[in-house]
Amino acid sequence: MAEADPEADRRMLENIADWCDRYTPLVGLDPPDGLVLDVTGCAHLFGGEAALCRDLVARLARQGFRARLAVADTVGAAWGVARYGTPGVIAKDETAAAVLPLPIAALRVEPDIVTALATSGLKCVSDLACRPRAPLAARFGKGLVLRLDQALGRADEPITPRLPVPDAMAEQRFHEPIAREDDVLGTVEHLARQLAIVLERRGEGARLIGLALFRTDGKVHRLEIGTGAPLRDAARVRKLFEERLAVLGDACDPGFGFDMIRLSALVTERSDPAQTGLAGPDHAEDLAHLIDRLGARFGLRRVSRLVPQDTHIPEFAVIAVPAHGICGALAAPSLVDQDTLSVTRPLRLFEWPEQVEVMAQVPDGPPIRFRWRHVLHDVAVVEGPERIAIEWWRDDRGNKLTRDYFRVENRLGMRAWLYREGLYGRETPQPNWYLHGLFA
Amino acid sequence: MGHLSPRLNHLRQALVGLDPTLGPGLHEPERALRLNVPGIDAALSGGLARGAVHEFAPAAPIHLTSATGFAIALAALAGREQGETLWIAPDFAVMESGGPYGPGLGLFGLPAARLLVLRVPRSIDALWAMEEALRCRALAGVIAELAEDSIADLTATRRLVLAARESGGMGFLLRHRASGVPSAAATRWTIAASPSRPDRYGGIGRAAFDLSLVKNRRGPTGRWTITWDQHERTFQTAVSLAVAETAFDRPDRTPSVRTG
Numbered sequence A: 001m002a003e004a005d006p007e008a009d010r011r012m013l014e015n016i017a018d019w020c021d022r023y024t025p026l027v028g029l030d031p032p033d034g035l036v037l038d039v040t041g042c043a044h045l046f047g048g049e050a051a052l053c054r055d056l057v058a059r060l061a062r063q064g065f066r067a068r069l070a071v072a073d074t075v076g077a078a079w080g081v082a083r084y085g086t087p088g089v090i091a092k093d094e095t096a097a098a099v100l101p102l103p104i105a106a107l108r109v110e111p112d113i114v115t116a117l118a119t120s121g122l123k124c125v126s127d128l129a130c131r132p133r134a135p136l137a138a139r140f141g142k143g144l145v146l147r148l149d150q151a152l153g154r155a156d157e158p159i160t161p162r163l164p165v166p167d168a169m170a171e172q173r174f175h176e177p178i179a180r181e182d183d184v185l186g187t188v189e190h191l192a193r194q195l196a197i198v199l200e201r202r203g204e205g206a207r208l209i210g211l212a213l214f215r216t217d218g219k220v221h222r223l224e225i226g227t228g229a230p231l232r233d234a235a236r237v238r239k240l241f242e243e244r245l246a247v248l249g250d251a252c253d254p255g256f257g258f259d260m261i262r263l264s265a266l267v268t269e270r271s272d273p274a275q276t277g278l279a280g281p282d283h284a285e286d287l288a289h290l291i292d293r294l295g296a297r298f299g300l301r302r303v304s305r306l307v308p309q310d311t312h313i314p315e316f317a318v319i320a321v322p323a324h325g326i327c328g329a330l331a332a333p334s335l336v337d338q339d340t341l342s343v344t345r346p347l348r349l350f351e352w353p354e355q356v357e358v359m360a361q362v363p364d365g366p367p368i369r370f371r372w373r374h375v376l377h378d379v380a381v382v383e384g385p386e387r388i389a390i391e392w393w394r395d396d397r398g399n400k401l402t403r404d405y406f407r408v409e410n411r412l413g414m415r416a417w418l419y420r421e422g423l424y425g426r427e428t429p430q431p432n433w434y435l436h437g438l439f440a
Numbered sequence B: 001m002g003h004l005s006p007r008l009n010h011l012r013q014a015l016v017g018l019d020p021t022l023g024p025g026l027h028e029p030e031r032a033l034r035l036n037v038p039g040i041d042a043a044l045s046g047g048l049a050r051g052a053v054h055e056f057a058p059a060a061p062i063h064l065t066s067a068t069g070f071a072i073a074l075a076a077l078a079g080r081e082q083g084e085t086l087w088i089a090p091d092f093a094v095m096e097s098g099g100p101y102g103p104g105l106g107l108f109g110l111p112a113a114r115l116l117v118l119r120v121p122r123s124i125d126a127l128w129a130m131e132e133a134l135r136c137r138a139l140a141g142v143i144a145e146l147a148e149d150s151i152a153d154l155t156a157t158r159r160l161v162l163a164a165r166e167s168g169g170m171g172f173l174l175r176h177r178a179s180g181v182p183s184a185a186a187t188r189w190t191i192a193a194s195p196s197r198p199d200r201y202g203g204i205g206r207a208a209f210d211l212s213l214v215k216n217r218r219g220p221t222g223r224w225t226i227t228w229d230q231h232e233r234t235f236q237t238a239v240s241l242a243v244a245e246t247a248f249d250r251p252d253r254t255p256s257v258r259t260g
Helices: A006-020 A049-062 A075-084 A092-099 A111-119 A125-129 A133-140 A142-152 A181-202 A234-252 A284-298 A334-342 B006-018 B020-026 B038-043 B061-078 B091-097 B102-106 B123-134 B154-167 B241-249
Strands: A027-030 A034-037 A168-178 A204-215 A220-231 A258-270 A303-308 A318-322 A348-360 A367-372 A375-388 A403-410 A415-421 A432-439 B052-058 B084-090 B115-120 B139-146 B170-175 B187-194 B207-216 B222-229 B234-237
Touching (some): A006 A027, A092 A142, A133 A142, A181 A234, A204 A234, A234 A284, A284 A303, A284 B115, A348 B091, A375 A415, A432 B061, B038 B222, B061 B187, B061 B207, B091 B115
Parallel strands (some): B052 B170, B052 B187
Antiparallel strands (some): A168 A258, A303 A318, A367 A375, A375 A403, A403 A415, A415 A432, B187 B207
16 A cells, blocks of 8 residues: 555656657657657657557566557547557547547546536447537537547647657667667767768757667666757767766666667757868867866856956956857957956955954044954055945845945055945944955 | 977987076977066076976965966966966865956956856866866966865876877966975966055055975076066066065054155
């Protein structure tokens, strides 16, 4: 006995859906217990629809699941037949014949509608199909007629795929599962070469590449790699996944091996061949690849460029923007440049200003001595104050105190950037002091 | 120097070893990064070697920013106003000592537009990333911060040196603590901030560094006090140490105006 756990059931269904991805990229969830697969154009890869069904049922059975399976022209017909009819493949022109004898519940309608219909003596689909539609719709709602049309192929019903359908993909199946990282990476390179042919024909390169590793026991590992520029080069794709696998380590456990590997270009972008100059090697591409590699290893957000912003607040004056996607030609806005050239700013800035004890002759005067990290520093030279008021639209934390910044140099030559938070007497009776940055 | 016979090469190196002042003439100019401070360039036989790794450490933890400034200025010089520089900073180092701040970097000749910043979770990752980046010819310089000194040992630094030699790039290893760990770096510097000479208005003058070259593969070691001229983007010899030291005797509130 076990408590019902709808969440866990759903996760299990999603795992199975992941695994079913091996048959077609178009897999939709049909909670609580169904999956919808669009096998149009895929069945021949498995030796026809009947063979595909046998393969799927057998593999699921090996994992301990019992499945009822129907292949039909419409989602509605397959749904009904799988649950209420004889599972199997329904030939192209036999949809109506297969659906009509089914009970009305097979139409995916609400149970109270089924009961209401039953009390009127309408028990199977054929009873409904021969009635005039208008009274049915008026009495039981438009949903019933729609479901009937969908089952019989008179109305269209799209499948909502769980995962984005890739623009291009390449896959490799193995009779003997592979487990060594070298083999996996070799396959990735091989698949990337196939993918490159498709992408090259379209004049495109991949910006987001997905790798799906199908384990023999049904688990699917999915990795994604983003690139800064459209990419086709197979060796580089391999290198990127090598970095990612190196970081993942045990998280990407091959178990008893992978029996299928799929590489897909999830996002593609136009990529025209560039004319290489005679003047010498151009390193821009090398740099883009280095950024991709570092991004694959540490996460794309960790490789960043510092972009100046139009504000005087020191901690907001520069923000780190992921370098991925920004090319080297990014120029700092000239307006901000002019602003910052005139004032001296520290070389290192603390993310969180550190509170210091400061001694000053008068409460709103410059510091004479300060204690930072338990060490007392005597101020030899001081410059300031430079008054920076917090912009009124940034007071979301109620922090509106004006800051007076001082550049100080101690006896040893260490230079620090201190500020007093709050104007003495006007904004606060007891201003606090902070050390915000250090100069060279 | 690839086209020279090994024997000739060897003789030249021996000559430099005998008399470091011969250095500048014997080394090809682009193989070395000149600091334009005569004493230092002579000791380095022409300048800081390219295709090598150089180590910087503060004399005391509070001087870390000075060491950072010196390394940044060198990386900027190495880039010759166009190359990109990668700064690798472990999370811990940023938390402990602050992160690189764009507007301040510009004062040391490295505008934020030419800088890439990589934050890594652990110090050991910084070494890996540095080796990878040194192999990339697109980068003029790679700066890596290390909060722990024991991991960059002889083996680790030798890997970095090999990567740098292959591509001709420059690696700047910024240790947060002066360390006695042997390393394969071409030079090792210990840097302390030096009291600046106040400017005309009694404010804080140019950034001054007290440099100690504690290890030099190509010549003698030495000690210099230099300043960084942020307008000319160049190092200059500071006044002699003795004059700078008088600052210690200055009373607290004396207006700090001096001549010379």
